Amino acid sequence: AQTVTQSQPEMSVQEAETVTLSCTYDTSENNYYLFWYKQPPSRQMILVIRQEAYKQQNATENRFSVNFQKAAKSFSLKISDSQLGDTAMYFCAFMKHVNSNSGYALNFGKGTSLLVTP
Amino acid sequence: NAGVTQTPKFQVLKTGQSMTLQCAQDMNHEYMSWYRQDPGMGLRLIHYSVGAGITDQGEVPNGYNVSRSTTEDFPLRLLSAAPSQTSVYFCASSYSSPVGTQYFGPGTRLLVL
Numbered sequence: 001a002q003t004v005t006q007s008q009p010e011m012s013v014q015e016a017e018t019v020t021l022s023c024t025y026d027t028s029e030n031n032y033y034l035f036w037y038k039q040p041p042s043r044q045m046i047l048v049i050r051q052e053a054y055k056q057q058n059a060t061e062n063r064f065s066v067n068f069q070k071a072a073k074s075f076s077l078k079i080s081d082s083q084l085g086d087t088a089m090y091f092c093a094f095m096k097h098v099n100s101n102s103g104y105a106l107n108f109g110k111g112t113s114l115l116v117t118p
Numbered sequence: 119n120a121g122v123t124q125t126p127k128f129q130v131l132k133t134g135q136s137m138t139l140q141c142a143q144d145m146n147h148e149y150m151s152w153y154r155q156d157p158g159m160g161l162r163l164i165h166y167s168v169g170a171g172i173t174d175q176g177e178v179p180n181g182y183n184v185s186r187s188t189t190e191d192f193p194l195r196l197l198s199a200a201p202s203q204t205s206v207y208f209c210a211s212s213y214s215s216p217v218g219t220q221y222f223g224p225g226t227r228l229l230v231l
Contacts, residue, residue: 043225047220105163107167110158
């Protein structure tokens with residue numbers, strides 16, 4: 001079974017600073033996908049960044065980057081130059097097959113609540 | 119281009135009542151799915167569809183039915199509501215599979231008394 005663990009329920013960072021959110025996962029599969037989703041107070045789920053497990057290069061999207069350590073099954077998110085609008089719940093997610101009929105499910109962690117302060 | 123829309127935004131049901139949560143997308147996406155989000159937890163997959171006429175169960179399908187008669191619409195039916203179904207429900211779509219970018223609707227908050 002695949003599980004996703006986010007060990008930091010809450011974090012806080014000052015505007016313009018850098019913060020890293022942790023995520024570890026457990027799987028026996030070799031090919032998979034990892035995601036970070038952002039859920040602001042509006043509740044809308046927004047994809048932040050995606051990483052393919054077969055790619056060694058860490059994914060980057062503007063101020064967001066990941067540190068993907070496949071052997072350690074670690075997938076942390078770094079937010080640089082934090083902005084007030086980054087305040088949200090952040091979910092780490094692992095994509096897994098749910099059956100043989102092309103069914104996929106995102107297996108989510110419990111989330112990290114990030115507060116960006118002025 | 120409205121993206122993924124969900125109605126209603128909020129609903130209160132009594133135990134035993136049935137209802138349909140609506141989900142529609144205008145991006146011509148083949149893959150659609152329903153998730154529920156319970157307090158302090160991430161999302162869990164209820165049902166999904168890989169195209170019109172094709173649906174299958176996710177991780178927590180009991181008590182829910184779906185159908186996919188068109189590419190655009192993917193309604194979720196609660197057959198006989200139970201308090202354990204109190205949750206926030208999200209519909210999502212992606213072009214071919216959720217490996218690509220999934221677009222989520224704004225969610226439906228459901229309270230079952």
